[in-house]
Amino acid sequence: MKRYLNKSILLIGSGLILLSSCNKNQTLVTFTGGQSPVLNATASDSIPLPISDTTSQAVTFSWTNPDYTFSDGISSLNVTYYLQFDTSGANFTSPNMQTVGITSDLSTSFTVSTLNTLLANGLLLATGVSHNLEVRIESFIQPNSSGTAPAGVLYSNTLSYTVTPYAPPPTVTPPSSGTLYITGSATNDGWMVGGNPASVAGQELSQQSPTVYSITLPLIGGQQFLLVPVAGDWSNKYATASSSSSTSGGTFSYNASNNFNGPASSGTYTVTFNFQTGVYTITQ
Numbered sequence: 001m002k003r004y005l006n007k008s009i010l011l012i013g014s015g016l017i018l019l020s021s022c023n024k025n026q027t028l029v030t031f032t033g034g035q036s037p038v039l040n041a042t043a044s045d046s047i048p049l050p051i052s053d054t055t056s057q058a059v060t061f062s063w064t065n066p067d068y069t070f071s072d073g074i075s076s077l078n079v080t081y082y083l084q085f086d087t088s089g090a091n092f093t094s095p096n097m098q099t100v101g102i103t104s105d106l107s108t109s110f111t112v113s114t115l116n117t118l119l120a121n122g123l124l125l126a127t128g129v130s131h132n133l134e135v136r137i138e139s140f141i142q143p144n145s146s147g148t149a150p151a152g153v154l155y156s157n158t159l160s161y162t163v164t165p166y167a168p169p170p171t172v173t174p175p176s177s178g179t180l181y182i183t184g185s186a187t188n189d190g191w192m193v194g195g196n197p198a199s200v201a202g203q204e205l206s207q208q209s210p211t212v213y214s215i216t217l218p219l220i221g222g223q224q225f226l227l228v229p230v231a232g233d234w235s236n237k238y239a240t241a242s243s244s245s246s247t248s249g250g251t252f253s254y255n256a257s258n259n260f261n262g263p264a265s266s267g268t269y270t271v272t273f274n275f276q277t278g279v280y281t282i283t284q
Helices: 112-122
Strands: 007-012 015-020 028-033 039-041 057-063 080-087 098-103 107-111 131-141 151-155 159-163 181-183 206-209 212-219 224-228 249-251 267-274 279-283
Touching: 028 151, 039 131, 057 112, 057 131, 080 112, 098 112, 107 112
Parallel strands: none
Antiparallel strands: 007 015, 015 028, 039 057, 057 107, 080 098, 080 131, 131 151, 131 159, 181 224, 206 212, 212 267, 249 279, 267 279
16 A cells, blocks of 8 residues: 555546656556455444543454556555544434545554544544444545646445443533633723733623533624633633634634634624633624
């Protein structure tokens, strides 16, 4: 899988055509396809996720080589694999479907902790509840140029499991104070002055769960904000590492270096911070 062809790759339409670079007469080489990979796993029916043993191996997935071929024989180009996880019945189209990219290798393993995080924080499955899960492999050959569709996309058989994820540690530690305040030029009250916020009641987020806080309030378009655990105290804050964060949300962390960008237009918005996933949203 790690050998390379000394050929120039051209993608034309949906077909893959290779032109030999070392033959004066340039022999036309065409892509002829491959065999759908066969997916297997060390687990069947269910994948146990014991919180008492999070470092143990939960499951190993392995699959067969699709044996992509060209008119001059078996391909030696690297194959890319996507191991896809989704809930049963979603047909791998749900917005939270999880994809693990794998280059060349024909197997990959997950510890209990790694798989549980993928299910709870990625697929957003409710913890402590049994779910029906489906897994498959997608294989393809990456094109030589960006913006061109991959060649030879094939899908494996689907494996079905029941899983019961546990609540993993939150991506961002929630405030120990149990309180959270929004402050900044995007709010009508502006930036909090040390120890003397203009309107604490209007700036405090409501705690929806141990890891989710939200607030609905008017925001001024084109401005910025931060979150602080203690009103008027700038010792610590929740912010973003991105210097150009999206006006509709993104990721956040404790004492990150940049303010959040508020919405482009003024209006009433709901700002939600999910400490479990480390993601915040701004919706109107």
